[in-house]
Amino acid sequence: MTAIAQFTGVTYTYPGATRPALRDVTLSIRPAEVILLLGGSGSGKSTLLRALNGLVPHFHGGTFAGRVTVDEFDTRTARPHDLAHRVGLVFQDPENQAVMTTVEREIAFGLENLGVASSAITRLVEEALISLGLSHLRHAPLAELSGGELQKVALAAVIATQPHLLLLDEPTSQLDPVSSEELLSAIRRLSEDTGATIVLAEHRVERCLHLATRVIYMEDGAVLVDAAPQDFAGWAVSTRRELLPPVARLFARRLNGQAAASAADGHLPLTVKDARHMLDVVEGETPRRREADPRTAPGDVVLKTEKLAVGYERAAPLLEGVSLELRRGELVALMGENGAGKSTLVKHFNGLLKPFRGTVRLLGADVATLSVAEAARSCALLGQNPNDYFVRDTVAAEIDLTLENLKLDDARRNELAARIVAELDLAELLQRDPRDLSGGERTRVALAAVACGDPPLVVLDEPTRGMDPTRKAELARTLRRWAADGRCVLVVTHDVEFAARCASRVLVLGDSGVLADGPVDEVLNGSLFFSTQVNRLLRHALPGVLHEDEVEWGVSLQ
Amino acid sequence: MSAHAAAAGRRRPRGTAACALARRQPAASAAYVAAVAFAALVVVNPIQVAILLGVIVALLAAAGRLHASLPYVRVALAVGLFLAILNPFFSRGGLDVIWQADLWIFEITLTLQGLVYGVTTALRLTAVVLAFALFNVALEPDDQLGLMSRFSFRSGLVLSLATRLLPVLSRDGSHIADAQRSRGMELDRGNRRTRAAARLPLLGALLTRSLERAVDVAAAMEARGYGSGRRSRWLHRRPWRAADVALAGGALVAAVALLAGLLRGAVGYGFFPLLDDPWAQLTDPWWVVTVVALVVPGVVVLTRGRP
Numbered sequence: 001m002t003a004i005a006q007f008t009g010v011t012y013t014y015p016g017a018t019r020p021a022l023r024d025v026t027l028s029i030r031p032a033e034v035i036l037l038l039g040g041s042g043s044g045k046s047t048l049l050r051a052l053n054g055l056v057p058h059f060h061g062g063t064f065a066g067r068v069t070v071d072e073f074d075t076r077t078a079r080p081h082d083l084a085h086r087v088g089l090v091f092q093d094p095e096n097q098a099v100m101t102t103v104e105r106e107i108a109f110g111l112e113n114l115g116v117a118s119s120a121i122t123r124l125v126e127e128a129l130i131s132l133g134l135s136h137l138r139h140a141p142l143a144e145l146s147g148g149e150l151q152k153v154a155l156a157a158v159i160a161t162q163p164h165l166l167l168l169d170e171p172t173s174q175l176d177p178v179s180s181e182e183l184l185s186a187i188r189r190l191s192e193d194t195g196a197t198i199v200l201a202e203h204r205v206e207r208c209l210h211l212a213t214r215v216i217y218m219e220d221g222a223v224l225v226d227a228a229p230q231d232f233a234g235w236a237v238s239t240r241r242e243l244l245p246p247v248a249r250l251f252a253r254r255l256n257g258q259a260a261a262s263a264a265d266g267h268l269p270l271t272v273k274d275a276r277h278m279l280d281v282v283e284g285e286t287p288r289r290r291e292a293d294p295r296t297a298p299g300d301v302v303l304k305t306e307k308l309a310v311g312y313e314r315a316a317p318l319l320e321g322v323s324l325e326l327r328r329g330e331l332v333a334l335m336g337e338n339g340a341g342k343s344t345l346v347k348h349f350n351g352l353l354k355p356f357r358g359t360v361r362l363l364g365a366d367v368a369t370l371s372v373a374e375a376a377r378s379c380a381l382l383g384q385n386p387n388d389y390f391v392r393d394t395v396a397a398e399i400d401l402t403l404e405n406l407k408l409d410d411a412r413r414n415e416l417a418a419r420i421v422a423e424l425d426l427a428e429l430l431q432r433d434p435r436d437l438s439g440g441e442r443t444r445v446a447l448a449a450v451a452c453g454d455p456p457l458v459v460l461d462e463p464t465r466g467m468d469p470t471r472k473a474e475l476a477r478t479l480r481r482w483a484a485d486g487r488c489v490l491v492v493t494h495d496v497e498f499a500a501r502c503a504s505r506v507l508v509l510g511d512s513g514v515l516a517d518g519p520v521d522e523v524l525n526g527s528l529f530f531s532t533q534v535n536r537l538l539r540h541a542l543p544g545v546l547h548e549d550e551v552e553w554g555v556s557l558q
Numbered sequence: 559m560s561a562h563a564a565a566a567g568r569r570r571p572r573g574t575a576a577c578a579l580a581r582r583q584p585a586a587s588a589a590y591v592a593a594v595a596f597a598a599l600v601v602v603n604p605i606q607v608a609i610l611l612g613v614i615v616a617l618l619a620a621a622g623r624l625h626a627s628l629p630y631v632r633v634a635l636a637v638g639l640f641l642a643i644l645n646p647f648f649s650r651g652g653l654d655v656i657w658q659a660d661l662w663i664f665e666i667t668l669t670l671q672g673l674v675y676g677v678t679t680a681l682r683l684t685a686v687v688l689a690f691a692l693f694n695v696a697l698e699p700d701d702q703l704g705l706m707s708r709f710s711f712r713s714g715l716v717l718s719l720a721t722r723l724l725p726v727l728s729r730d731g732s733h734i735a736d737a738q739r740s741r742g743m744e745l746d747r748g749n750r751r752t753r754a755a756a757r758l759p760l761l762g763a764l765l766t767r768s769l770e771r772a773v774d775v776a777a778a779m780e781a782r783g784y785g786s787g788r789r790s791r792w793l794h795r796r797p798w799r800a801a802d803v804a805l806a807g808g809a810l811v812a813a814v815a816l817l818a819g820l821l822r823g824a825v826g827y828g829f830f831p832l833l834d835d836p837w838a839q840l841t842d843p844w845w846v847v848t849v850v851a852l853v854v855p856g857v858v859v860l861t862r863g864r865p
Contacts, residue, residue: 055780088781091778098722099778100703101721105703109782112791113782113783114783115787115790121790142722143722161782352736352740376741380741381740387763387767389737389741390763391762401743406742435766453742
């Protein structure tokens with residue numbers, strides 16, 4: 001089959017960079033393929049996508065060697081706008097790709113640029129709206145859309161131009177799981193209904209692997225693996241197990257890790273459905289629960305809320321009657337659907353927002369009587385965007401700034417700075433500009449900037465959004481260590497797998513306030529939405545089991 | 559239609575709750591608002607100015623945008639009040655002296671005529687400012703872009719991008735300030751000058767963020783074919799309906815009546831040395847036609863203006 005696009009020995013270095021972002025990449029993309037592009041932050045995924053539509057090298061500059069062709073176009077001579085009717089690219093951040101102010105105008109923008117006749121634009125806009133279920137939003141101002149809706153509009157705007165090749169650069173990285181799920185469903189429908197050729201860069205392997213016909217894994221700008229999903233899974237078992245969906249990791253643990261032969265046909269399950277089928281056909285072995293480590297009792301109360309009513313309209317608060325206690329030694333996951341008021345609630349913990357009713361006590365002091373700066377000594381709050389924290393030129397200066405703000409003496413400042421650098425492994429980044437770091441590194445630096453004063457309460461709002469699995473595992477380890485050291489850590493998250501792996505307690509918020517509050521294995525067990533892949537698979541056989549580390553395979557006695 | 563699309567079709571439409579004027583033909587709305595603004599600029603009679611201001615406020619209220627227009631009202635009232643207070647002290651043409659005083663080297667004479675002139679000037683300024691507020695209400699930025707792109711697409715695009723990105727910039731600024739407060743930075747203590755000085759370092763972060771966004775938007779635009787050659791223009795518009803015709807017709811009639819009224823002195827007014835009779839011109843046929851031509855289409859659109 002003729003390739004739609006072809007990379008031949010492509011090496012590319014951004015202006016001013018010391019290392020190439022792409023290294024000797026050679027690959028071809030064939031029609032109707034759905035390629036899942038995997039790799040850590042800074043591995044070259046975005047650059048590869050931008051090389052396909054000519055933004056690399058034309059927009060970004062830099063040094064380009066090799067050749068990329070799309071249909072009959074060579075990207076060395078064809079500029080991005082020349083390729084726009086063949087290659088469509090949806091970027092990570094939906095805020096940064098919209099131009100117009102209303103939905104249908106936004107969809108029409110690309111078509112107008114391509115000189116499409118007005119009558120055809122009307123038809124194509126209508127079709128794009130229908131295909132992504134956006135008809136009800138046609139006149140909506142973009143400013144009023146949620147992130148998920150905005151990203152769908154971006155996708156609609158791209159598919160309206162009917163590109164041969166659709167590129168999606170981590171399109172769910174800025175979205176909550178529900179919006180992500182909707183967007184991925186739309187992409188799946190697009191692939192199934194139209195046979196579109198899609199290249200999808202994405203971290204959420206468990207959601208996408210089964211959609212793919214091919215997986216490309218990149219590291220340091222080079223293509224390390226280029227294989228069918230099952231072959232990729234076979235490779236990942238022995239080298240990058242964190243890249244596999246949880247159910248695949250569960251089956252990979254069989255027979256002391258001889259995973260490639262985990263089922264009769266040597267395949268690993270990629271979805272819960274596959275896994276359930278395999279569970280039925282596996283003979284001689286059954287999963288059973290491992291001995292769990294004894295739970296340690298939580299310590300003193302760090303934060304207490306009493307009958308809190310919060311929100312943005314006094315007449316209609318988002319949450320009412322919220323009374324809870326957070327204690328030292330706890331790692332709490334705060335969950336709930338989008339708009340439930342999770343971020344709003346935690347902004348009351350350090351006084352960024354004032355409650356309509358009720359009180360927040362931080363180490364016994366009423367937060368209403370403290371300034372946010374005073375509360376920051378006891379409560380570190382890391383918001384959703386790490387870039388909001390960077391106002392200095394180096395990582396070291398960012399840490400110093402916080403310690404300066406907290407008015408600590410020199411000896412204590414030096415001690416705390418050294419400690420946070422060691423805890424978050426920042427030694428090699430100290431003299432770097434935080435804005436030049438990768439996404440995962442930025443999150444670590446921002447966390448250091450808020451938590452370097454050793455506050456007893458650390459609150460993180462969606463820290464895993466857009467984070468690759470390796471960084472996520474590192475973050476979970478750090479947070480568990482902080483809790484074990486006697487801090488209280490609260491993580492606002494939609495990421496059920498992350499919560500299951502690191503939290504000791506889960507709070508679920510809903511319309512009426514706190515819907516559930518209890519140990520992680522009780523709250524996440526048996527939920528419809530707030531449960532893990534492994535729990536969905538084993539909830540009847542092994543209630544309370546949430547992830548594969550809690551399971552071992554044994555010989556069945558039957 | 560797929561099940562998904564059908565489900566989408568059942569969803570509550572959003573964005574159609576826009577002002578009824580904004581749902582009309584952009585050309586008709588623009589013409590109507592232009593006629594209102596023209597009236598605000600040329601009418602001088604204090605009673606007529608007050609009536610016109612009442613019409614504009616009523617239109618904004620009927621559009622449900624009076625609250626959103628409050629910033630414009632505040633600015634207009636502040637400037638208007640300043641003029642209303644200051645003007646009488648420097649307008650010496652009036653004969654009916656209310657108060658007189660020597661203040662340092664100034665001899666201040668407050669006359670009834672100067673006072674009325676100041677108040678009228680303030681009302682006129684408010685009417686003009688609110689007429690432009692009505693323009694923003696009546697035309698969505700994309701419609702403004704559509705109109706402007708007939709003359710200069712680039713200028714329209716800048717307008718559209720600014721409209722879209724200014725709220726994002728404001729939100730970014732607020733997030734950056736909250737992030738810095740959360741790490742112990744005192745941004746809210748002290749007088750205004752101290753607070754401004756504390757926030758100064760945040761401007762760099764905001765500027766960096768804006769530049770990053772600008773680069774991303776530029777990349778997205780190029781990837782979507784911007785600059786690829788001759789653009790087409792999407793002429794998808796709401797079909798012309800009776801309300802659109804009424805709006806455009808009303809605008810035309812009002813403009814003609816105002817011009818005729820100007821020539822006949824139906825909307826002028828003499829403040830000095832003695833006040834003219836302000837009620838005399840209210841029955842002038844050109845003024846009556848102007849008011850009717852502006853009020854009736856407004857009522858039609860705002861009460862029956864479903865697309």
